[in-house]
Amino acid sequence: MITLGLVGIPILSFAQQKFHITMVMPRDEQTIEVVYKDYLKKLNVDATYTFLRFSGKPGDVAELRASLQKLKTDLVYTWGTPTTLAVAGTSDSPNEDLARRNIPVVFVEVTDPVGTNIIQSFEKPGRNVTGITHVAPLAQQINTIKAYRPVKRVGYITNPAEPNSLLVLKGLAKVAAQHGFEVIDETLPLNDAGQPQASQIPAVVKRIADRKVDFLYIGPSTFLAFSHRDAVTQSALEQRLPTFCATESIVRQAKCLVGLFSNGANLGRFAAHKTAQILIQKKPADQIPSETLQRMSLLINMPVARQLDLYPPIGLLNVSEVISETAVRSAQAH
Incomplete structure (x- = not known):
């Protein structure tokens, strides 16, 4: 295998399978998402994407989850803490539909996923959710x-x-x-x-x-x-x-x-790497640590x-x- 971009991230060479990724954000796509999708291609992940916008308002959580429930998706990508909480819920009060269907969530730009109880710990998320934090200590x-x-x-x-x-x-x-x-x-x-x-x-x-x-x-x-x-x-x-x-x-x-x-392009690459681990390598999200980029x-x-x-x-x-x-x-x- 050869590596590309971030040190230690291999280009995968498995039989092609088509995946469906749902991206939930309170905004339009930016550098993180552009790099995320491009890097997944370089990692040989063949995917189509559905975009859902979340208002950030607690009153709209039920509607968002209902929209997700109608989709046949292999993974959900989320941006930000409010959106990730709306999609995945907390460890104590999860989104039961995603849990029942065993759909993993990969988040980016969540400041403190442990403090907000999105995951139980950085090393062992404790549920089908992992991702990237972006804030320096x-x-x-x-x-x-x-x-x-x-x-x-x-x-x-x-x-x-x-x-x-x-x-x-x-x-x-x-x-x-x-x-x-x-x-x-x-x-x-x-x-x-x-x-x-x-x-x-x-x-x-x-x-x-x-x-x-x-x-x-x-x-x-x-x-x-x-x-x-x-x-x-x-x-x-x-x-x-x-x-x-x-x-x-x-x-x-x-x-x-x-x-x-943390630079947005690097966040996108790292999130793509974790997505490829889940979709291609079939590694459970709860076994993939949530991490912060060191640089x-x-x-x-x-x-x-x-x-x-x-x-x-x-x-x-x-x-x-x-x-x-x-x-x-x-x-x-x-």
């Missing part, structure tokens, strides 16, 4: 922030409707105690239906800025770091508040200053740095990818 993220500028107060927006948000807040508090800074937390208000109010993002960011924080930390939140990333980063920029982000798209496609994360990417948005008059130290520039004015215009054009 919090201590490593904080060290990156401190390398950019000294910090005594780090701002954070809690979305009480999103499990990730509450878990990250607990993690930040623990790291803050170890690193000697204070977490300044403001909660995003919910409406009568229990959904976060996007219209309140500018006011919440202003309250954080008024409390004299040194950085706003934007964690791996589907609502804040993806669906409403422009509102969050633009509001921070208006308050002249530098932002650190734990995910890639908010730095590349919005106005986050700096981010440390992280550091990205600095120089147009934002110029607007804030907060240029990165040369040490960070030497190890980072830099977004230029040309790259920003190109991203906006597409």
Whole structure:
């Protein structure tokens, strides 16, 4: 066998079998999914795809599961924590239809699959679910922030409707105690239906800025770091508040200053590898560890740095990818 791309991932050469993969996401396909499908081809996995969009609203979970139940699928790919919970449920309260039909789930960009009880442990998922986490350890993220500028107060927006948000807040508090800074937390208000109010993002960011924080930390939140990333980063920029982000798209496609994360293309390849293990090698998902990529990417948005008059130290520039004015215009054009 030969290897391709990620070290140790073999190109498989078994008799061809046609598979059906259902992709469930709250957004259109992006780099992760494009690379995922392309890499499966290179791994000799012949697959067709069905795309289902999930709104992220708890009230739409039943409809999503009903749509899945109608499909004859060999595997479900999910993006993000809310979507994965909607599709697979938790270890204690699983999606009974997928469990009954023995349909595996491979997730990407789930921040803490153990903390949210999607799986029982990273090494032994304990159910027909596995996947890739994408977030650098919090201590490593904080060290990156401190390398950019000294910090005594780090701002954070809690979305009480999103499990990730509450878990990250607990993690930040623990790291803050170890690193000697204070977490300044403001909660995003919910409406009568229990959904976060996007219209309140500018006011919440202003309250954080008024409390004299040194950085706003934007964690791996589907609502804040993806669906409403422009509102969050633009509001921070208006308050002249530098932002650190734990995910890639908010730095590349919005106005986050700096981010440390797993590269989307590598996530796609690694998820494809796990998919091939399940479909071709017939390895049960509960025997495939859920993992985080060890190599992280550091990205600095120089147009934002110029607007804030907060240029990165040369040490960070030497190890980072830099977004230029040309790259920003190109991203906006597409």
